[in-house]
Amino acid sequence: MSAYISGIAAFLPNxxxxxDEIENVLGQVGGDRSRTKRMVLxxxxxxTRHYAxxxxxxxxxxxxxxLTAEAVRMLCERTGFxxxxxxxxSCGTALPDQDLPNHAVMVHAELGSPPCEPVSTSGAxxxxxxAFKYACLSVMSGDSKNAVATASELVSAxxxxxYFGHHYDAADADDEQAAARIATNPVIALEAxxxxxxxxxxxxxxxxxxxxxxxxxxxxxxxxxxxxxxxLADPCMYVGGExxxxxxxxxWRQMDSPQEALQRGHFYLKQDTRLLNEMIxxxxxxxxxxxxxxxDVTGDAYDWFLPHYxxxxxxxxxxxxxxxxxIDIPEEKxxxxxxxxxxxxxxxxxxxxxxxxxxxxxxxxxxxxxWVPESARFSYGFMQLTVV
Numbered sequence: 001m002s003a004y005i006s007g008i009a010a011f012l013p014n015x016x017x018x019x020d021e022i023e024n025v026l027g028q029v030g031g032d033r034s035r036t037k038r039m040v041l042x043x044x045x046x047x048t049r050h051y052a053x054x055x056x057x058x059x060x061x062x063x064x065x066x067l068t069a070e071a072v073r074m075l076c077e078r079t080g081f082x083x084x085x086x087x088x089x090s091c092g093t094a095l096p097d098q099d100l101p102n103h104a105v106m107v108h109a110e111l112g113s114p115p116c117e118p119v120s121t122s123g124a125x126x127x128x129x130x131a132f133k134y135a136c137l138s139v140m141s142g143d144s145k146n147a148v149a150t151a152s153e154l155v156s157a158x159x160x161x162x163y164f165g166h167h168y169d170a171a172d173a174d175d176e177q178a179a180a181r182i183a184t185n186p187v188i189a190l191e192a193x194x195x196x197x198x199x200x201x202x203x204x205x206x207x208x209x210x211x212x213x214x215x216x217x218x219x220x221x222x223x224x225x226x227x228x229x230x231x232l233a234d235p236c237m238y239v240g241g242e243x244x245x246x247x248x249x250x251x252w253r254q255m256d257s258p259q260e261a262l263q264r265g266h267f268y269l270k271q272d273t274r275l276l277n278e279m280i281x282x283x284x285x286x287x288x289x290x291x292x293x294x295x296d297v298t299g300d301a302y303d304w305f306l307p308h309y310x311x312x313x314x315x316x317x318x319x320x321x322x323x324x325x326x327i328d329i330p331e332e333k334x335x336x337x338x339x340x341x342x343x344x345x346x347x348x349x350x351x352x353x354x355x356x357x358x359x360x361x362x363x364x365x366x367x368x369x370x371w372v373p374e375s376a377r378f379s380y381g382f383m384q385l386t387v388v
Contacts (some may be wrong), residue, residue, distance in 0.1 A: 004388070005219040007079035007207040009352040011071040012341065013062050015056075016048035017200075025055045026196065027161030046313030047244045049200035049342025051156040058111075062201075064097045064154035069110040071205040072148060079214050081207050085115035086145035092121040092131030092346050093152045094238075095269075107150065117144070123136065124237060124376040125272070125308060126226060127151070128204075128346030133224045135208050140221075145210055152203035153345040158269055159196050161322060195269055198310060200342035204350035212388055217351075217362055222384040224320045227290050229283040230377040236276050237376045276375050280314070281321050287380035290326040295384070299328040303366035304356065306335055308348045308373065329369070338358040348372075349383075362387045 017025050019041050023033060054061040062070075068091060076083060091104040098106075104118035117138075121130040128151025135147035157163075212218035235243060241251040242264060252261035261267070291297060299322070309318050319331060337355055344351055349370050356362055364387050372381040 001140045001142055001208060003136045003208050003210065004212045004301050005206050005221065005385070006209045007075055007081065008204065008215045008350065008354045008357055009071050009074035010065060010202065010204045010347070010351045011074055012050040012202045013052040013067060014050055016340070017047050017051055019201050024195065025051050026156065026159050027058060028196045029161045034196070035195050043311060043313040044198055045339050046198070046342055050202060050342050052154055052201045053160070057333070058160065060157055062154065064093055064095065065106045065110050065142045066105065066148045066153055067154055067203040068152040068205070071150060071152065071203040072107070072111060072230045075205040075207055076149065078209055081214070084112055086113055086116045086120065086146065086148060088117040088138050088147035088166045090119040090121070090131040090135040090147060090149045091152070092123070092127035092129070092150065093157065094345050095153065095155055097154070124374045125345050125348070125372055126374040126379050126381050127382040128224060128350060129372050131225065132206065132270055132306050136221050136224065139208050139210050145369055147208045148205055149208060150203060150205045150218045151347040153199070153347055155199040155202050155269070155345065156201050159199065162270070195271055198343050200344055202341070202344035202347045202351055204347045204354055206350060209322060212216050217357070217387050218359070219368070219385040219388050222386055223295060224381070224383045225291055225294060226379065226381045227287045228379040229287055230379065231278045234275060235377050236272045236279070237270065239267065239388045241266055243272065251319065271375070273377065279375065279378055280375055281317050283378045283379060284315060284318070284322050285325050288322065290339055291382050292326060297327055297369070301367055303333060303368045304335055304368040305329040305333050306349055306368060306370045308371060309336070309338070310343050312338070351368060364388055
């Protein structure tokens with residue numbers, strides 16, 4: 001059986017925030033402007049993004065559940081799909097509003113729709129594609145006639161300056177040694193400020209059906225491959241724990257008290273940027289090798305390539321890695337909206353798809369390859385779609 005994307009919607013909260021306004025919205029850590037922000041932004045290539053924050057008050061304007069529900073409502077309005085007919089609701093996010101109950105049941109409650117099957121997937125950037133894959137398999141198997149899959153991120157809540165205390169040691173671009181390291185290798189700057197200047201908020205929702213419906217074109221889901229390389233590397237991006245010098249990873253529940261975990265900085269969102277720089281492309285190459293063992297993938301087969309790279313800095317190395325591993329897709333076939341919609345984590349690839357599909361740029365017969373890396377412990381997702 002087949003499954004199709006019969007509609008997609010994206011929700012980005014509030015007005016776009018340009019680079020000059022970021023610290024006015026997120027706040028200044030320690031009352032001082034960041035010394036590395038400009039350098040990080042120059043390398044990541046983002047000019048605007050969206051935050052679920054009221055810049056006048058610094059208060060949150062949406063919850064993660066709220067963002068997700070808005071995307072689902074927009075999807076229903078756009079496609080004419082009724083939530084009364086919903087069979088399965090599959091929701092992925094990196095940072096839900098709470099640990100329990102799970103994100104999907106909270107979204108279901110917010111929508112107020114009749115009974116359905118709720119499924120939540122966790123992780124980082126791949127949590128959205130994993131939720132999407134579950135929804136696809138449910139429809140493909142005949143278990144569900146339709147499914148709505150969502151991906152959402154509300155990361156700005158933990159990027160606000162009020163979340164950073166004395167444990168936060170920002171890299172100092174005025175320091176000669178730090179400035180030299182950053183100038184030689186911009187990834188070094190990620191150690192302190194990358195996540196504050198890179199990540200932003202947004203949500204997307206897709207309608208998956210067993211046959212195309214209600215749109216001028218639909219996308220047939222040919223296959224999805226999600227490949228973990230976690231056996232080859234330590235955690236790289238994490239929250240709720242710490243990496244120790246002996247290589248062990250300790251979660252906050254192993255502390256004697258929540259206060260100890262808080263004091264040790266367990267609840268900061270962290271990125272081991274040296275490990276990222278060392279492993280992200282190396283393991284991408286190995287994951288492509290695994291993909292090509294499973295699927296007949298060649299670069300000339302695709303009309304569009306949707307890569308979710310976190311920073312423009314990685315664009316050329318990513319292209320070279322794909323080419324060296326036998327998937328050479330000319331860059332004129334690449335599509336990303338990273339510069340003006342930001343890095344919305346698990347929602348990013350679906351926000352790209354929404355812009356392409358709703359912009360009328362897809363033609364029947366075209367093939368798309370989507371790529372989603374996750375640096376949390378190095379996993380990679382690939383998806384092939386065909387326009388019908």
